[in-house]
Amino acid sequence: MYIFKAGVVGAGAMGAEIAQVISYSGLPVVLKDVDQAMLEKGMKHIQAIYQNRVDRGKMDVHTMQDKLDLIEPTLRYDSFEDVDIVIEAVPERMDIKKAVFEELMAACPEGTVFASNTSALSISEMGAATDRADKVIGMHFFNPAHVMKLVEVIPGLDTGEETVDTVVGFAESLRKIPVVVQECPGFLVNRLLMPYINEAGLCLQEGAASATEIDEAMVQFGMPMGPFTLMDMTGIDIAHDVGQTLAQEYGDRMVSSILFERLFEKGRLGQKSGVGFYDYGTGETEPLADIIGEVQAELGITTPTEFSVERLVFPMINEAALCLQENIASPADIDMAMVAGIGMTYHGERIGPLAIADRIGLDVVANTLEALQEKYGARFRPCRYLRLKVRANHLGEKTGKGFHEAY
Numbered sequence: 001m002y003i004f005k006a007g008v009v010g011a012g013a014m015g016a017e018i019a020q021v022i023s024y025s026g027l028p029v030v031l032k033d034v035d036q037a038m039l040e041k042g043m044k045h046i047q048a049i050y051q052n053r054v055d056r057g058k059m060d061v062h063t064m065q066d067k068l069d070l071i072e073p074t075l076r077y078d079s080f081e082d083v084d085i086v087i088e089a090v091p092e093r094m095d096i097k098k099a100v101f102e103e104l105m106a107a108c109p110e111g112t113v114f115a116s117n118t119s120a121l122s123i124s125e126m127g128a129a130t131d132r133a134d135k136v137i138g139m140h141f142f143n144p145a146h147v148m149k150l151v152e153v154i155p156g157l158d159t160g161e162e163t164v165d166t167v168v169g170f171a172e173s174l175r176k177i178p179v180v181v182q183e184c185p186g187f188l189v190n191r192l193l194m195p196y197i198n199e200a201g202l203c204l205q206e207g208a209a210s211a212t213e214i215d216e217a218m219v220q221f222g223m224p225m226g227p228f229t230l231m232d233m234t235g236i237d238i239a240h241d242v243g244q245t246l247a248q249e250y251g252d253r254m255v256s257s258i259l260f261e262r263l264f265e266k267g268r269l270g271q272k273s274g275v276g277f278y279d280y281g282t283g284e285t286e287p288l289a290d291i292i293g294e295v296q297a298e299l300g301i302t303t304p305t306e307f308s309v310e311r312l313v314f315p316m317i318n319e320a321a322l323c324l325q326e327n328i329a330s331p332a333d334i335d336m337a338m339v340a341g342i343g344m345t346y347h348g349e350r351i352g353p354l355a356i357a358d359r360i361g362l363d364v365v366a367n368t369l370e371a372l373q374e375k376y377g378a379r380f381r382p383c384r385y386l387r388l389k390v391r392a393n394h395l396g397e398k399t400g401k402g403f404h405e406a407y
């Protein structure tokens, strides 16, 4: 199915940028919100993105105006009568999303695809609340959407093949990299990031290393930024919310550091509040070391544990192996998602966690995880699929076969 016109519901941080991306590709897009002030703020933000291109000499003012003219900001549904796809980017609450789909069913033609930009809610549940479960799908952009290349495409249990093909083609026409991910909590990127981020928090909380030391070590490893800088950028409230959801869904394997909760309670949300793990010039803030000290006293931690890069990266590899075990995505797509989604590299090469494991050796990863399990608990337990690969002598590059086939 070809997309001639699109709709976006919610003109906040994500919705406005998604509308900009669609207009940039040359398609008309209706941008709907319930709040005039948010709509104006969203349009200003879109204008600023285009203006920046003009200022850098990458676009002339006439083209900018043509692109802006493709966007119709509105508080009403009138112009949704001929949209081929709608992407909802309203707040992350199932009741709000379902209410929006209810309105969309009345406003759009029967064949319109309903896509959701949800970070963690169930696509299948949204589909079941509509008259067209076969046309409901997740289309998860990353923040900032006008920069980030990855789009996770998530079919629900009843989503039709044609809808998947349409959305993959649409994402490509927006010059994005679509990766199809079967529905699971956190989808792919957030699911793989969470054990890594949690472990960074636990290392800090247990005095294994400082935030700066951990961040520097991870940049040295090949991450574009360390876990604490990443959390400060994304917002500790978001990391906290996603962390809680994934801990509920996956249990002990995703147990979160109590430090995230403390920072969240103290309103230290990262860059947006002026202070998080790092201070962004607000002055007069409680030193992070004091908060860590309080947590340690509360938990009775007297001896620091040991930090290592493996302690953070290997649980991410283990989670990626679990995704393979559950058929969430192919090895190539998992690696592509982590490279395009968070900019992962290894020794200067843009490769993802499964290819990294193939290089290190799956036996080394499994043995190290077992040693960490002995020391720190069951969250490090190598998954069944990883152990199976080791038994089959699929150890990676050194045996010619690992998570990826044939070296």
Ligand SMILES: NC(=O)c1ccc[n+]([C@@H]2O[C@H](COP(=O)([O-])OP(=O)(O)OC[C@H]3O[C@@H](n4cnc5c(N)ncnc54)[C@H](O)[C@@H]3O)[C@@H](O)[C@H]2O)c1
Pocket: 009, 010, 011, 012, 013, 014, 015, 032, 033, 034, 035, 038, 039, 088, 089, 090, 091, 092, 093, 096, 100, 117, 118, 119, 120, 140, 141, 142, 143
């Ligand atoms: N912020 C991120 O980093 C990020 C990244 C990926 C996905 N997401 C997801 O994108 C969605 C939107 O997140 P956001 O950060 O843009 O939120 P936001 O709070 O910035 O924007 C939400 C917008 O929706 C509007 N809105 C509320 N109810 C509405 C309704 N009934 N109809 C129309 N508009 C309505 C609000 O006025 C607001 O403008 C969420 O599902 C979130 O999980 C967010």
